[in-house]
Amino acid sequence: MAERKDKKLKSVLDHLPPGFYADSRWLTACGVSRSSIADYAQGGWLRHVAHGLYQRPGTASGSAPHDWRVLVLSMQVLMGHPMHVGGMTALQLLGHRHYLSLGSEGPVFLYAARFPAWLDKTVVDAPLNLRKTSLFGGMDIGLDADPATTAGAGSREWWDWKLRLSSPERAILEALDELPGEESFHAIDVVFQSLVSLRPRRQTALLAACRSVKVKRLFLVFAARHRHSWFKHLDLNAIDLGKGDRSLVKGGKLHPAYRITVPADLVIESRDVDHGG
Structure with missing residues (x-):
């Protein structure tokens, strides 16, 4: 399970350059669950900008x-x-x-x-x-x-x-x-x-x-x-x-x-x- 989550995170980061934004719909289409989105934000991989919008730090x-x-x-x-x-x-x-x-x-x-x-x-x-x-x-x-x-x-x-x-x-x-x-x-x-x-x-x-x-x-x-x-x-x-x-x-x-x-x-x-x- 952890390995699968890491692969999804890598896929997201491969398609989301530093400083760029993604909404919940795009992240979900990439196969990221809502709980994983929250985990990525808590871990610093994503920054929560507004309800339904995230930014890759940098x-x-x-x-x-x-x-x-x-x-x-x-x-x-x-x-x-x-x-x-x-x-x-x-x-x-x-x-x-x-x-x-x-x-x-x-x-x-x-x-x-x-x-x-x-x-x-x-x-x-x-x-x-x-x-x-x-x-x-x-x-x-x-x-x-x-x-x-x-x-x-x-x-x-x-x-x-x-x-x-x-x-x-x-x-x-x-x-x-x-x-x-x-x-x-x-x-x-x-x-x-x-x-x-x-x-x-x-x-x-x-x-x-x-x-x-x-x-x-x-x-x-x-x-x-x-x-x-x-x-x-x-x-x-x-x-x-x-x-x-x-x-x-x-x-x-x-x-x-x-x-x-x-x-x-x-x-x-x-x-x-x-x-x-």
């Missing part, structure tokens, strides 16, 4: 203690939770976010249809903003893997693990959905300056799938303001912009083309708007 190679990326990689790759990193967090990881709050770590935006209860009680090095995937009706359109992600080394190629995250085309729409509460118009405006290589076909598909009229109109406001070359290749006929005027900020100005109230400095004259369709 630090993943190349990461800081409590690195949120290690937790997310554990959820995506090991535990199989269908979730992704999106919004401003994805844009930052992809090198598009140059405007950062001074003196504080920005929140991490995570998206899923549902999240495990223990995620709210997990302590990592950045606040986690949990969002549902309802903006695109739960569709996985526009998701990529971060080629720069490094997850540390182990007996298998852990460094090849990639964070599943939104492409720039999806991430900017997720970020716009946070206006005006969790993001600022200035931060979005600065990010838009760097979005010179958006793929118009993918962007059109995402705008067509997006369920928020607010987000779609805001995207076109910023796109018209920055006039990147891809803008004229968008198929606006495929995008439902709804009807009627929309008010987003008090004391703002109604955009003449896209009929949404935004800060006055974002509004250009309608004769200057040059878009495709």
